[in-house]
Amino acid sequence: MGRVYNFSAGPSMLPEEVLQRASQEMLDHEGSGQSVMEMSHRSKQFAKIIEDAERLVRQNMAIPDSYEVLFLQGGASLQFTMIPMNFLTGSKKADITLTGAWAQKAYEEINRLGTAVVQGSSKDKKFSYLPPIQGVSPDADFFHITYNNTIEGTQYHTLPDTGTVPLVADISSGILSEPLDIGRFALAYAGAQKNLGPAGVTLVIVRKDFLAKAPDARDLPPMLSYKLMAEHKSLYNTPPCYAIYILKLVQEWILQIGGVEALYKANRQKAELLYGYLDSSEFFYSPVNKADRSLMNIPFITRIEDAEKAEEINKLFVKEAEQVGLVNLAGHRSVGGMRASIYNAMPLAGVEKLVSFMKDFEKKHK
Numbered sequence: 396m397g398r399v400y401n402f403s404a405g406p407s408m409l410p411e412e413v414l415q416r417a418s419q420e421m422l423d424h425e426g427s428g429q430s431v432m433e434m435s436h437r438s439k440q441f442a443k444i445i446e447d448a449e450r451l452v453r454q455n456m457a458i459p460d461s462y463e464v465l466f467l468q469g470g471a472s473l474q475f476t477m478i479p480m481n482f483l484t485g486s487k488k489a490d491i492t493l494t495g496a497w498a499q500k501a502y503e504e505i506n507r508l509g510t511a512v513v514q515g516s517s518k519d520k521k522f523s524y525l526p527p528i529q530g531v532s533p534d535a536d537f538f539h540i541t542y543n544n545t546i547e548g549t550q551y552h553t554l555p556d557t558g559t560v561p562l563v564a565d566i567s568s569g570i571l572s573e574p575l576d577i578g579r580f581a582l583a584y585a586g587a588q589k590n591l592g593p594a595g596v597t598l599v600i601v602r603k604d605f606l607a608k609a610p611d612a613r614d615l616p617p618m619l620s621y622k623l624m625a626e627h628k629s630l631y632n633t634p635p636c637y638a639i640y641i642l643k644l645v646q647e648w649i650l651q652i653g654g655v656e657a658l659y660k661a662n663r664q665k666a667e668l669l670y671g672y673l674d675s676s677e678f679f680y681s682p683v684n685k686a687d688r689s690l691m692n693i694p695f696i697t698r699i700e701d702a703e704k705a706e707e708i709n710k711l712f713v714k715e716a717e718q719v720g721l722v723n724l725a726g727h728r729s730v731g732g733m734r735a736s737i738y739n740a741m742p743l744a745g746v747e748k749l750v751s752f753m754k755d756f757e758k759k760h761k
């Protein structure tokens with residue numbers, strides 16, 4: 396089988412050029428006579444890979460020198476725990492917006508170690524919109540948002556103004572999809588398996604003056620201390636070397652194609668094509684509030700009212716799509732229907748093929 400168009404929410408497609416390069420270098424990375432997978436993380440070769448990865452991420456995201464860039468493990472999920480552990484150091488209270496299933500997890504972890512104050516929730520309408528911010532607790536240790544809600548398909552197009560309260564964001568599924576002013580965040584984090592590379596590495600960008608508020612490295616379990624990880628330049632223990640290497644190749648690819656502005660342009664074009672069709676269709680529609688629609692994750696459902704029949708049609712859609720090389724289009728179980736995740740590495744041709752398939756499916760079933 397040829398390569399498919401993979402619409403998974405993550406792990407997801409990687410740029411073909413990156414996979415080609417990795418395959419060329421699989422047995423012998425730059426004349427070292429070894430694969431990156433076999434390299435000591437203390438070797439000169441790997442030191443260059445991790446330094447290049449950091450330099451290129453800084454360049455592509457315009458990250459100021461006042462921030463640390465860390466490559467950690469444990470996925471974005473561990474960040475839900477590490478953030479309260481390291482930063483509930485004052486009032487032990489943090490504000491949060493409840494905008495989806497991942498935000499809910501972040502909320503639960505804050506509550507485990509302190510108090511989470513909900514400053515807006517869209518739970519009443521299955522998280523299909525972004526709620527207005529109700530306020531900011533002046534003494535909150537931080538304010539957490541999920542910048543892009545992968546499951547529900549909403550995205551902050553304007554970041555909330557939290558005044559002097561540090562803004563912390565889960566940017567897992569929106570990172571590098573459009574220009575983002577990192578200066579607005581005290582801390583931003585992302586699991587790699589969407590726009591950065593393979594699963595296994597988590598990128599954390601943290602402002603140094605915010606990091607200074609975290610407990611001393613020796614007062615936390617070492618693997619859970621940002622300060623320790625920053626002191627050791629993410630090399631306290633063996634990092635996920637190969638995932639960091641692929642992340643570096645992805646950064647090189649981004650530079651080569653024109654940086655984040657070029658990605659943003661291509662992403663808009665892909666999203667407009669799919670939303671445009673959804674808005675004109677008599678069969679499918681987007682359940683998400685228009686102003687809050689995500690650029691990366693696009694859920695869609697049919698207008699069929701009978702739940703059993705709708706479920707049957709959804710299954711048929713996913714199955715027939717797979718047969719023509721459009722895979723992983725099933726919606727998340729909490730939302731139902733279908734979902735197309737169109738991350739940076741999804742070519743326009745993939746979305747064109749999907750829309751054309753949807754049009755044919757509509758003709759047959761409406």
Ligand SMILES: Cc1ncc(COP(=O)(O)O)c(C=O)c1O
Pocket residue numbers: 404405469470471472473497541543544545546565566567568586587
């Ligand atoms: C927005 C968001 N946050 C957190 C997570 C959890 O990430 P991980 O599986 O890397 O822990 C995901 C995973 O899809 C996500 O989309």
